[in-house]
Amino acid sequence: MIYAPTPSWQAALGAIARGEEQTPRAMPAGFYNDPNVLDFEIEHLFLNGWLCVGRADEVPQPGDYFTLEMLGEPLVITRDKDNQVRVLSNVCRHRGSIIMKGSGNSAKFTCPYHKWTYALDGKLMAAPLMDESTGLDTKACALPSFRTAEWMGYVFVNLDGKAEDFADSVQGINPYVKNYHNEEMLTVQAGPEHWPVNWKLLAENFLEGYHLTPVHLNTLHPMCPTKLCEKVEGGPGFTGYKAHYSDNFEGRAPFHPDTTEEERNLSMMVWIYPGFVAAFSPNSTVFMSITPTGPDSLQTRWGVAAHKDTFESGEAQQRYDFAGSFNAEDKERLVDVHKGLSTTRYSGRGHLAPADYEGTIWDFYQYVAKRLPIESARKEQ
Numbered sequence: 542m543i544y545a546p547t548p549s550w551q552a553a554l555g556a557i558a559r560g561e562e563q564t565p566r567a568m569p570a571g572f573y574n575d576p577n578v579l580d581f582e583i584e585h586l587f588l589n590g591w592l593c594v595g596r597a598d599e600v601p602q603p604g605d606y607f608t609l610e611m612l613g614e615p616l617v618i619t620r621d622k623d624n625q626v627r628v629l630s631n632v633c634r635h636r637g638s639i640i641m642k643g644s645g646n647s648a649k650f651t652c653p654y655h656k657w658t659y660a661l662d663g664k665l666m667a668a669p670l671m672d673e674s675t676g677l678d679t680k681a682c683a684l685p686s687f688r689t690a691e692w693m694g695y696v697f698v699n700l701d702g703k704a705e706d707f708a709d710s711v712q713g714i715n716p717y718v719k720n721y722h723n724e725e726m727l728t729v730q731a732g733p734e735h736w737p738v739n740w741k742l743l744a745e746n747f748l749e750g751y752h753l754t755p756v757h758l759n760t761l762h763p764m765c766p767t768k769l770c771e772k773v774e775g776g777p778g779f780t781g782y783k784a785h786y787s788d789n790f791e792g793r794a795p796f797h798p799d800t801t802e803e804e805r806n807l808s809m810m811v812w813i814y815p816g817f818v819a820a821f822s823p824n825s826t827v828f829m830s831i832t833p834t835g836p837d838s839l840q841t842r843w844g845v846a847a848h849k850d851t852f853e854s855g856e857a858q859q860r861y862d863f864a865g866s867f868n869a870e871d872k873e874r875l876v877d878v879h880k881g882l883s884t885t886r887y888s889g890r891g892h893l894a895p896a897d898y899e900g901t902i903w904d905f906y907q908y909v910a911k912r913l914p915i916e917s918a919r920k921e922q
């Protein structure tokens with residue numbers, strides 16, 4: 542049997558890091574299905590990166606909370622008595638039980654196992670029957686509070702505390718999205734979903750316009766067809782493109798008064814690396830926070846935030862339902878792609894479409910190539 546040997550993803554990344562790849566091409570299939578890639582990604586993209594856990598308005602009052610697991614780390618997202626949004630470890634300091642489940646409002650977090658009780662800022666308030674003779678230092682038993690950053694109403698967390706400054710890394714994307722004022726929008730609905738595909742396939746798919754017309758012929762194509770996509774320049778922590786609306790598309794009122802005429806007639810597609818993708822439309826935003834749960838599976842905590850005047854009419858809910866329908870179209874395609882990547886005749890390295898359509902994927906590869914310290918790949922010719 543003769544077929545092209547599959548180049549290694551390490552060699553391809555190394556060539557990209559050295560600037561030797563002249564023609565933008567898809568990565569070798571192994572980039573998406575080799576279990577070893579995941580270890581690199583978790584260490585060099587996710588643990589030291591910024592991951593979106595949701596929106597600040599999902600916990601509007603002190604004591605509001607919701608739980609979320611990311612990269613195997615159980616988290617509780619809450620608002621403390623000083624009105625500060627916090628992301629706490631949801632693991633009891635006594636013997637490791639998970640503390641809170643689901644979402645709600647609570648004045649304190651009590652572990653169901655032996656009833657150690659924590660304040661909203663994580664401090665240990667009570668530990669039954671543990672008097673001073675046990676030597677328990679309550680100050681040392683606070684739930685760890687992760688480093689967070691709030692951006693346009695979205696809450697990001699850095700799990701290892703060593704990420705570069707969030708504001709610096711996304712600075713270049715702000716001019717494209719600030720006028721939509723997502724910090725004034727309200728979350729319609731958000732929650733986690735699990736897909737049986739590699740996480741990069743979904744992130745890349747969300748951020749390329751090449752598939753809009755063929756995959757979303759009756760949903761997104763009438764609004765923002767492939768041929769009107771226009772890439773913007775990426776930066777160290779992001780990439781994006783403008784999905785311009787067709788002339789005969791009505792647009793999406795109500796608009797924030799700060800938006801320009803152009804901004805009222807496009808969806809700004811944004812990817813904040815590694816896993817936050819969003820479509821900023823004039824009156825609503827579809828957002829996703831994608832993390833791997835294995836080489837062949839992902840979690841996406843996705844939702845919709847909308848202008849407050851779209852709720853009463855039911856339009857906000859319609860936006861969410863609409864996102865659900867085009868997400869389903871994407872999922873069907875990506876399950877097929879994931880399967881195709883593990884076949885003998887597909888070696889990867891298919892040519893990418895021009896920058897306006899798939900240039901964002903090429904930007905993403907550059908970002909990964911810079912962050913993965915693959916010594917062998919850097920030397921490989």
Ligand code: FES
Binds near residue numbers: 633636656
């Ligand atoms: S494990 Fe939480 S109180 Fe014992």
Ligand SMILES: [Fe+2]
Binds near residue numbers: 746747752871
């Ligand atoms: Fe899509």
